Amino acid sequence: MHSPSEQNYIQQLSIDCVIFGYQDKQLKVLVPKLNFRGDFWALPGGFIDQNESIDEAAHRILESRTGIIDIYLEQFRVFGDTGRTNKPFLERLIELNEETLGANRFNQKEFEWVTRRFISIGYYALVDINKVIPQKHEIDESIGWYSIRQLPPMIMDHNEIVARALDTLRSNLDEKLIAFNLLPDTFTMREVQELYEAIFDKPFARNNFQKKILDMNVLERLEKKYTGAANKAPYLYRFVR
Amino acid sequence: MHSPSEQNYIQQLSIDCVIFGYQDKQLKVLVPKLNFRGDFWALPGGFIDQNESIDEAAHRILESRTGIIDIYLEQFRVFGDTGRTNKPFLERLIELNEETLGANRFNQKEFEWVTRRFISIGYYALVDINKVIPQKHEIDESIGWYSIRQLPPMIMDHNEIVARALDTLRSNLDEKLIAFNLLPDTFTMREVQELYEAIFDKPFARNNFQKKILDMNVLERLEKKYTGAANKAPYLYRFVR
Incomplete structure (x- = not known):
C-alpha cells in the first residue's frame, strides 16, 4: 500500500478523503x-x-490516490474508536493474494506498524464531476464514481465515514455553496434546487426553496434566460462578488 | 505534567478542551x-x-483537569500545523523552575516524547457556570473562568484553539441549543436573546430575533410569566420534547 515507517510518518494517525461529485442531478462518491x-x-x-x-x-x-488537485478540501471529523484497525482487512488481503503478495509485501515491522489501532482524520470535498478526471494509483485496479445510494462495501468503517461526511455536507451546504464552485457562472433557481435535492435526497417545494435561498443574500438576479419563450423564461442568477 | 510513555499513549496526538461557561449574560472560558x-x-x-x-x-x-463530568462535549477541529510543539514552553518552564523541577521532572526519553510535534483534537462544550464547580488538578495553581474578552495568554496555539471553538459554537448554536442545556425548564424570549447576545457578542433586534427563534420550531409557548403587572408580562417557553 504505502511504505510505512516510523521515521517518516506520524504513528497511528491517518487521513481518509470523501470526495463527493455532482453530475446530472446526482450525488456520487469517488472510490x-x-x-x-x-x-x-x-x-x-x-x-x-x-x-x-x-x-x-x-x-x-x-492527488496521489485520485490525481485530483486544487480543490476545496476540508476536515470534518476524527474517527477514533478503539476498534479501528486495518488488521482483519490486511490479513484477508494477504491470504487471498498469497502467491503474488505473500510475506514480501510487508516485512514484519511494517505489518505491525500498519495494523495497529489507527485514528483517522476525515476530509471531504464536493466537486463538479465534469471538471475532474480521476486517475487511479498503481495500487488500484480502478477508480470510479459511485452513486451515494449504491456505494460498494468498503473496508473498515469507510462507509460510516461517508455517512458522516454527508451529514456535514448537508449541514454546511448553505455556507459552502460558493466555495464548492458547483454552479456555472450564471444559473437558474431550478439548477440550485436540483443541486440541493440531489444532496438532501428529497424534493423541496419550489416557492419555499426560492425564498430560503434568496434570504441567504448571496445571489444577484440578472436578466431572464433566453429560451425563445419569453413568458416562461426563468431568471438567471449569479453569486454576489 | 503527565507520565508519557510509548506503551500507554498514542504518540504525537493530544486532546485540548475548550469549556465555555455562561453566567450573568456573559460568556467565559475555563482555563x-x-x-x-x-x-x-x-x-x-x-x-x-x-x-x-x-x-x-x-x-x-x-474530569482529571477540571473535575467536570457528565457534560455534552464534542470534537470540533484538529490542529495539525507542523510547528505545533511543547518544546519552547517546556524549556522555558524548566529554566524558570530549575531548582524545584530540574532534570528530574522528565527523564530524557519523556522530554523527547512530549516535545515532539503534536497534532491536537479540539473538543468543546458550553455549560451553565452555576451548575459546575471546577476543581483544579495537582499540577495547577488555580483554575478559573475568564471572560472571552479577556483571556490570559496561553501556551502554544491555545488562544487560537479557543477562537476556532467560538466560531464553531456560533455556527452550531441553533442546533445545539437544547443539547447544551443552558436555559431553565421554562424561560422567556428575552433570556434566549441574552444567551445569543453573549455568545455572538452583539445585540440582536428583538422582533427579528423572536421570529428567527420561533421559526426553528423547537419552542412551545406556555402561559405568561407572573410578574404582578399582567399587561407587560412576557410569555414563558419551553423546548418541545
Missing part, C-alpha cells in the same frame, strides 16, 4: 478499488508525513 | 493556570490511551 483479489474498496487515504501539516497531507494523499 | 513560576496558562489537555476512544479520552482528561 478506488484495490488491485488485489477479493474486491476491496477503500476511501483514498494515507499517512501524515512528519514535515507536513494535516491539510498538506490531505491534498498530497488525494 | 487552568499551571503551578509553576512563570505564569503559564493552558487549556485542559492530555493524551489518548491506547485502550480508549478519543471521546472517552476527552471526558477523562476533562
Whole structure:
C-alpha cells in the first residue's frame, strides 16, 4: 500500500478523503478499488508525513490516490474508536493474494506498524464531476464514481465515514455553496434546487426553496434566460462578488 | 505534567478542551493556570490511551483537569500545523523552575516524547457556570473562568484553539441549543436573546430575533410569566420534547 515507517510518518494517525461529485442531478462518491483479489474498496487515504501539516497531507494523499488537485478540501471529523484497525482487512488481503503478495509485501515491522489501532482524520470535498478526471494509483485496479445510494462495501468503517461526511455536507451546504464552485457562472433557481435535492435526497417545494435561498443574500438576479419563450423564461442568477 | 510513555499513549496526538461557561449574560472560558513560576496558562489537555476512544479520552482528561463530568462535549477541529510543539514552553518552564523541577521532572526519553510535534483534537462544550464547580488538578495553581474578552495568554496555539471553538459554537448554536442545556425548564424570549447576545457578542433586534427563534420550531409557548403587572408580562417557553 504505502511504505510505512516510523521515521517518516506520524504513528497511528491517518487521513481518509470523501470526495463527493455532482453530475446530472446526482450525488456520487469517488472510490478506488484495490488491485488485489477479493474486491476491496477503500476511501483514498494515507499517512501524515512528519514535515507536513494535516491539510498538506490531505491534498498530497488525494492527488496521489485520485490525481485530483486544487480543490476545496476540508476536515470534518476524527474517527477514533478503539476498534479501528486495518488488521482483519490486511490479513484477508494477504491470504487471498498469497502467491503474488505473500510475506514480501510487508516485512514484519511494517505489518505491525500498519495494523495497529489507527485514528483517522476525515476530509471531504464536493466537486463538479465534469471538471475532474480521476486517475487511479498503481495500487488500484480502478477508480470510479459511485452513486451515494449504491456505494460498494468498503473496508473498515469507510462507509460510516461517508455517512458522516454527508451529514456535514448537508449541514454546511448553505455556507459552502460558493466555495464548492458547483454552479456555472450564471444559473437558474431550478439548477440550485436540483443541486440541493440531489444532496438532501428529497424534493423541496419550489416557492419555499426560492425564498430560503434568496434570504441567504448571496445571489444577484440578472436578466431572464433566453429560451425563445419569453413568458416562461426563468431568471438567471449569479453569486454576489 | 503527565507520565508519557510509548506503551500507554498514542504518540504525537493530544486532546485540548475548550469549556465555555455562561453566567450573568456573559460568556467565559475555563482555563487552568499551571503551578509553576512563570505564569503559564493552558487549556485542559492530555493524551489518548491506547485502550480508549478519543471521546472517552476527552471526558477523562476533562474530569482529571477540571473535575467536570457528565457534560455534552464534542470534537470540533484538529490542529495539525507542523510547528505545533511543547518544546519552547517546556524549556522555558524548566529554566524558570530549575531548582524545584530540574532534570528530574522528565527523564530524557519523556522530554523527547512530549516535545515532539503534536497534532491536537479540539473538543468543546458550553455549560451553565452555576451548575459546575471546577476543581483544579495537582499540577495547577488555580483554575478559573475568564471572560472571552479577556483571556490570559496561553501556551502554544491555545488562544487560537479557543477562537476556532467560538466560531464553531456560533455556527452550531441553533442546533445545539437544547443539547447544551443552558436555559431553565421554562424561560422567556428575552433570556434566549441574552444567551445569543453573549455568545455572538452583539445585540440582536428583538422582533427579528423572536421570529428567527420561533421559526426553528423547537419552542412551545406556555402561559405568561407572573410578574404582578399582567399587561407587560412576557410569555414563558419551553423546548418541545
